[in-house]
Amino acid sequence: GRVQELLEKLDPQTIQVPEEQMHYYYLEGMSAVLTNKRPAEALFSFAQILDALDEQHQTVYSQLAYLGKGVLYVRKEDLQQAAFFFGKVATYLNRLVTSEATAELQGERYFQMLTLMYYLAEYHSLLQEVTQSNELIEMALDLCGVKHVTYFLPRLKLLQAKNLILAHGELPQIKTVLNDALAFARLNRNQSVQVRIIALQKNLPAQ
Numbered sequence: 001g002r003v004q005e006l007l008e009k010l011d012p013q014t015i016q017v018p019e020e021q022m023h024y025y026y027l028e029g030m031s032a033v034l035t036n037k038r039p040a041e042a043l044f045s046f047a048q049i050l051d052a053l054d055e056q057h058q059t060v061y062s063q064l065a066y067l068g069k070g071v072l073y074v075r076k077e078d079l080q081q082a083a084f085f086f087g088k089v090a091t092y093l094n095r096l097v098t099s100e101a102t103a104e105l106q107g108e109r110y111f112q113m114l115t116l117m118y119y120l121a122e123y124h125s126l127l128q129e130v131t132q133s134n135e136l137i138e139m140a141l142d143l144c145g146v147k148h149v150t151y152f153l154p155r156l157k158l159l160q161a162k163n164l165i166l167a168h169g170e171l172p173q174i175k176t177v178l179n180d181a182l183a184f185a186r187l188n189r190n191q192s193v194q195v196r197i198i199a200l201q202k203n204l205p206a207q
Helices: 002-009 018-034 039-053 060-075 079-098 107-126 130-147 153-166 171-187 191-202
Strands: none
Touching (some): 018 060, 039 060, 107 130, 130 153
């Protein structure tokens, strides 16, 4: 996709600012995970952050690298390893929310928080831990509302609908949440999420 094309045009060695280097390696690693490249490629990218650029693990990029490793191990069906890395992300988010620092998030940092919340919510949903997943979805939806940003809304609403189905929620409520998800997906021209929503709608009982 577009991220891959942009990454190929950049040479991380020419990037002078450590934060921008970390941003590059996070995108490279996450892109490798989500496009099912060899795990070693993703792990190499995350290691650039965790073992070199942010050895003390003081920045959000370490949390994003932990997240990426968590998603990677879920895809490899190694849930024990995944739990270790998602546990680190959960601890970080709990600290942040307790300090109410989310209100001051700006620009890129705000998107990074939403990324952490979304994938952690998805992980809890996968484990059928619906309550924890829904708490994270609500936090993320609140953040979207405060910042008036719709980018994450289709995926958050789709995940919310999946959790309702897992929890045997009321059919009208499930349909309402899916309709919201579809409206936001169309607004954002997010084709892949639209396809997933429509497939789910078709599988719902008629009544």
